[in-house]
Amino acid sequence: MIKKLTISDIEPKITSKDINNNVDYPQLQNRAYEALNLGLSIKHPNYNIYISLPTHLELENEIIKLVSEFAKKEEAPYDWFYVYNFKNPSNPIAISLESDKGDEFLEDNEKLIKNIKSSLKDLFESENLNKQKEEIASEYNRKREELINNLNKKANELGFIIQPIQPPHVFNIIPIFGGEPLTPQKYNSLSEDMKAYIDSKRRQLEEFIAQTLREINKLDKELREKLEEIDKNAVRNTIRNYFNELELKYQNYEKIIDYFKNMEEDIINNFQVFLTPENQLPPGPLNPLRKYKVNRIVDNKKLKGAPVIYEKNPTYYNLIGRIEKEAFMGAFITDVLNITAGSLHLANGGYIIINAYDLLKEAFSYEALKRVIKNREIIIEDIGERFSLFSTKTLRPQPIPFNAKVIIIGDSFLYYLLQIYDIDFSEIFRVFVDFETEAKYEDGIRFIVSKIEEIINENNLLKVSELGILEIIKFLFRISEDKQKVLLNVKILKEILIEANYLAKKENLNIIDEKTIKQAIKNRYYRYSKIEEKLREMIKRGILIFDFQGEKIGVVNGLSVILMPEYSFGIPSRITASVGLGKSGIIDIEKETGLGGRIHTKAVLIIGGYILEKYGKDVPISLQVRLTFEQNYSGVEGDSASCAELLAILSAIAEIPIKQNIAITGSLNQKGEVQPVGGIPEKIEGFYYSLKIMGLLDGKCGVIIPRRNLDNVILNEEVLKSIENNEFNIWVVDSFDDVIEIATGMKASDFHDKVIEKLKLFNKKLKESENE
Numbered sequence: 001m002i003k004k005l006t007i008s009d010i011e012p013k014i015t016s017k018d019i020n021n022n023v024d025y026p027q028l029q030n031r032a033y034e035a036l037n038l039g040l041s042i043k044h045p046n047y048n049i050y051i052s053l054p055t056h057l058e059l060e061n062e063i064i065k066l067v068s069e070f071a072k073k074e075e076a077p078y079d080w081f082y083v084y085n086f087k088n089p090s091n092p093i094a095i096s097l098e099s100d101k102g103d104e105f106l107e108d109n110e111k112l113i114k115n116i117k118s119s120l121k122d123l124f125e126s127e128n129l130n131k132q133k134e135e136i137a138s139e140y141n142r143k144r145e146e147l148i149n150n151l152n153k154k155a156n157e158l159g160f161i162i163q164p165i166q167p168p169h170v171f172n173i174i175p176i177f178g179g180e181p182l183t184p185q186k187y188n189s190l191s192e193d194m195k196a197y198i199d200s201k202r203r204q205l206e207e208f209i210a211q212t213l214r215e216i217n218k219l220d221k222e223l224r225e226k227l228e229e230i231d232k233n234a235v236r237n238t239i240r241n242y243f244n245e246l247e248l249k250y251q252n253y254e255k256i257i258d259y260f261k262n263m264e265e266d267i268i269n270n271f272q273v274f275l276t277p278e279n280q281l282p283p284g285p286l287n288p289l290r291k292y293k294v295n296r297i298v299d300n301k302k303l304k305g306a307p308v309i310y311e312k313n314p315t316y317y318n319l320i321g322r323i324e325k326e327a328f329m330g331a332f333i334t335d336v337l338n339i340t341a342g343s344l345h346l347a348n349g350g351y352i353i354i355n356a357y358d359l360l361k362e363a364f365s366y367e368a369l370k371r372v373i374k375n376r377e378i379i380i381e382d383i384g385e386r387f388s389l390f391s392t393k394t395l396r397p398q399p400i401p402f403n404a405k406v407i408i409i410g411d412s413f414l415y416y417l418l419q420i421y422d423i424d425f426s427e428i429f430r431v432f433v434d435f436e437t438e439a440k441y442e443d444g445i446r447f448i449v450s451k452i453e454e455i456i457n458e459n460n461l462l463k464v465s466e467l468g469i470l471e472i473i474k475f476l477f478r479i480s481e482d483k484q485k486v487l488l489n490v491k492i493l494k495e496i497l498i499e500a501n502y503l504a505k506k507e508n509l510n511i512i513d514e515k516t517i518k519q520a521i522k523n524r525y526y527r528y529s530k531i532e533e534k535l536r537e538m539i540k541r542g543i544l545i546f547d548f549q550g551e552k553i554g555v556v557n558g559l560s561v562i563l564m565p566e567y568s569f570g571i572p573s574r575i576t577a578s579v580g581l582g583k584s585g586i587i588d589i590e591k592e593t594g595l596g597g598r599i600h601t602k603a604v605l606i607i608g609g610y611i612l613e614k615y616g617k618d619v620p621i622s623l624q625v626r627l628t629f630e631q632n633y634s635g636v637e638g639d640s641a642s643c644a645e646l647l648a649i650l651s652a653i654a655e656i657p658i659k660q661n662i663a664i665t666g667s668l669n670q671k672g673e674v675q676p677v678g679g680i681p682e683k684i685e686g687f688y689y690s691l692k693i694m695g696l697l698d699g700k701c702g703v704i705i706p707r708r709n710l711d712n713v714i715l716n717e718e719v720l721k722s723i724e725n726n727e728f729n730i731w732v733v734d735s736f737d738d739v740i741e742i743a744t745g746m747k748a749s750d751f752h753d754k755v756i757e758k759l760k761l762f763n764k765k766l767k768e769s770e771n772e
Contacts, residue, residue: 002738003707005730007723010713012483014445014473028443028488032435036063039431040070040351040405045376048406050356050415051433056491059435060353060409064310067351067407072305077349080298081105082339082397084291086262092295092336094398095255099300105256108249109294112242116267119238120274129234133227140223144216151212158201162209171209173202235271239264263292284326285335297321297341298348306350311343314354316364319344320372321380323395339397344369344378347404356410369406373428378402437488444486448473448493455494461501467514472496474714475521481681483711496520528567535571540693544631546574547660548696554578554652556743557663558629558644559687559703561679570679570686572663574630575641577648581766582624586611586649589628590636597637606639607646609670610736618756622763625649640677642668643704643739651744653762654754658743661701663687672736676708681715688719688728697722702729704742 003009032051039049053059079102082092097105123129155162155173161181163172175182175198177190187195243264250256267274273281273288281287300307311318321342325332343352359365364383372378377399385394412434418425439447452464452472464472472493473486480487497512500520504512538544547555558573588604590596596604604627612621627645629636643666651658665683667675684703691697705713710732715723722728733739737748744751 001707001734002742003732005710005713005723005732007720009710010715010723010730011720012474012477012714014470014477028439028447029435032433033066035431035433036066037070039407039433040067042431044430045373045403046428046430048373048429049408049431049433050418050429051407051409051435052412052415053409053433053435054411054437056487056489057435057437058490058494060310063407063409064308064353067353068308071308071350074306074350076300076303076305077307077403078298079296079300080341080345080348080400082295082297082336083259084263084336086266086291089291090393090395092339092395092397093255093259094400095253095259096400097253097256099303102296102299102301105250106294106296108246109292112246113289113292115242116239117274119242120235120271123234123238124231124275129230133230136226136230137223140219140226144219147212147215147219151209154208155205158205159198160201160205162205173205173209175202231271232268235268236264239267267292284328285333285338286328290335290337293337295337295339297339298345300349307347308351308353309343309347310353312355312358314343314359314365314369315362316368316383318342319365320368320378321345323380323382323397334395336395336397339380339395342378342380344372344402344404345400348378348400349403351405351407353407353409356408356414359408360414370424370428372402373406374424376402438480438482438485439488441484441486444476444488445473447488448476448486451490451493452497455490455497459494459498459501461497462504462510462512464497464500464512464517465514468500468512468517471514471517471521475517478681478714478716481678481712481714483714496524499523525567528564529569531562531564532567532569532571536689536693539572539690546572546690548691548694548701549660551657551659553655553657554648555660556644556648556651556658557660557687558641559663559665559679559683560641561682561686568679568682570682570684572687572690573632573641573644575644575648576628576630577645577652578626579623579649579652579762581622581762581769583622583766584624585621586625586627589626590632595632595635597635599638600636600641603639603642603667604645606668606670607642607649610646610668610672611649613670614672614752615756615759619759620763621759622766623653623759625652638677639667639675640665640679642666643674643736646736647739647743650740650751650755653758654751655758656744656746656751656754659745661691661696661698662704662743663702664704664739664743666704666706666733666739668736674706674708674733674735674739676706676712680705680709680712684713684715684730685719688722691728697727699726700729702731704731704733704739707732707734 036049036051039047051063053063076099078096079099081095081097081102083095085091085093152162159176161174161176163174164170165172175187177186177198182198187198190198243260246260247257250260270288281289284290319342321344322340323334324338324340325334326338346352354369359369368383379399380397382394406429408429415432418429438444449469452469455461456463475496476486476489476493477483479489479492496517500512500516503519503523504516507516509516535544539546546557548557554577556575558575559570560573561568561570586604586608588596588601591601591604615621627649629641644664646668647658647664650656663683665677665680667677669675684705687703688697691701713730719728723730731738731742733742740746740748740751
């Protein structure tokens with residue numbers, strides 16, 4: 001059935017009544033919000049959430065707000081600290097504490113070190129301790145002198161004197177002969193027997209000296225140990241009260257108790273560093289006092305509920321944390337205070353939101369995130385060690401248990417890719433939240449109205465008039481290409497409003513009116529339309545060859561859409577067919593040259609199926625056909641040219657001319673039914689402007705489209721006006737027979753009879769040629 005559309009069939013019937021009532025966004029997204037609520041409510045570690053959210057919805061802030069509201073109902077998680085491991089310094093200890101006690105723990109630790117430093121300074125300046133140590137040292141010195149005296153006495157008995165020389169405990173042994181020290185010259189003049197006698201005595205003395213020195217060294221060691229024991233006991237007695245108070249205060253925290261006990265032992269063994277002036281201690285991580293400080297890597301004291309972290313730059317180190325290093329004298333050094341938290345630490349006990357594409361673009365981030373989710377712990381490590389030929393000694397902090405909900409925001413395409421190619425994904429992201437990208441007529445209009453008001457308030461824009469709002473709605477329906485549904489494209493809506501606000505203020509208006517909205521939309525098209533204008537110019541100059549007048553055999557004007565990220569437009573495609581005797585059937589030149597896609601190849605095979613169904617029962621199909629899109633060098637994909645291609649083939653067979661002022665779009669099945677296609681507004685307007693630049697809008701021209709695309713006919717004002725003035729036509733059809741009657745001006749039955757007649761003739765001539 002053929003219908004010629006009137007202006008009332010085409011123009012969207014949107015009135016001010018449609019924009020009176022607003023609708024909350026969740027009402028349009030029940031499926032998505034129910035799934036999101038499910039994912040947030042279930043605390044199972046594998047019930048993490050993947051949100052399919054196209055960027056044009058601009059709902060990231062809405063989701064963060066919703067998750068934040070959910071998180072407020074929960075308790076704030078613990079603070080996390082790293083402290084020095086006195087037993088294994090390369091493995092800092094992780095400690096957790098209630099968020100309202102974190103500051104107190106830091107203050108207690110800082111106050112402890114300060115008090116110990118002050119108390120030890122007083123201790124080692126006290127007279128009692130020094131007097132006790134002097135008494136001990138005096139007793140040991142007396143014993144030492146007694147050993148030295150015995151040594152001198154023994155030397156005299158053996159006929160020697162001994163003189164101490166440097167270094168200590170080294171002696172010069174001089175023999176006495178005739179009551180005087182024996183010089184080397186006199187010694188050489190003695191008889192051999194006398195020399196042997198003196199040497200034997202010397203050996204006796206040397207053995208006695210060695211024994212004496214051993215006893216002196218033993219005394220010195222005992223003195224050092226005794227003095228050290230006195231110092232340590234004094235230090236222990238001095239600092240014990242401080243630790244007793246803290247151990248009592250933190251008696252319910254086993255790790256903190258162990259930390260303070262180990263710290264106490266370390267201070268007792270290394271108390272000297274507390275007596276060293278600050279200006280004499282080495283800087284940075286080499287400062288021995290730094291190990292007694294506490295590093296709080298997560299501070300939750302200001303949180304009102306669970307944390308919600310939106311990680312905008314999910315690099316490996318931003319997620320997992322890092323161990324920073326400081327340059328010192330040509331080397332990189334670090335300590336426990338250089339451990340920094342990642343966003344997974346900050347989100348622990350709450351929620352972390354990450355953009356899926358940002359996550360996958362960063363090396364190692366996705367695998368690291370999966371490892372944390374599966375193992376339920378965060379391990380801070382240097383990723384560079386995996387690729388280094390040599391392993392360097394560094395810190396390996398204790399893992400921190402992970403308990404957070406991971407929310408990834410991406411799109412459905414990426415979701416299904418991960419489902420297919422990542423075996424872990426479906427296991428750890430069990431909740432899929434799929435946001436709608438379009439809404440039904442009434443809900444869509446009300447959403448647009450409410451969103452306009454929201455954007456105006458957020459960006460401090462001028463108010464929009466009622467007619468201005470209607471223009472915005474019409475524009476959004478146009479890019480949706482559906483009168484029954486509207487695309488929820490908040491991104492474009494915001495762009496139009498911001499640009500219209502600029503134009504209104506430029507004209508000193510106090511409201512954004514209909515004219516300003518139209519101009520903003522027109523400016524948007526103009527910015528992106530350079531390629532379209534170049535192609536139109538090529539048509540006008542005859543570089544791209546088209547016939548928009550008269551009739552031609554085997555030539556049909558099809559319609560194509562050129563898609564770009566921010567813009568799409570339609571342009572005619574010249575489809576030609578040539579036929580001759582043979583049995584090779586339809587040869588698709590696009591496929592043969594590698595320019596045809598799989599869907600187009602299928603469409604050509606369907607055309608063959610139609611010909612077989614329609615004519616093959618009456619006559620054998622003996623012919624060969626060459627089918628192509630003229631001047632196409634970039635490829636052909638899709639089946640929307642099926643009707644045009646079939647008409648070109650049958651026109652060439654029957655030698656029946658086709659009207660060139662009519663363009664055709666529509667998919668075809670083997671039974672001759674015309675099926676809907678995409679890009680209807682662009683295709684119609686593309687042919688309209690091609691005729692316009694040639695000055696051929698004669699009232700008989702137009703396009704043929706499928707009836708099932710009637711809801712997709714949303715055109716701009718210029719084309720609508722041309723239709724209203726009977727300059728341009730749109731016909732909707734149900735079957736290929738309808739296409740034939742419009743494009744040829746003859747009855748479909750007569751057309752088919754002519755095709756059959758020609759096929760019989762081809763068959764006859766082919767047989768004759770074979771018999772010859």
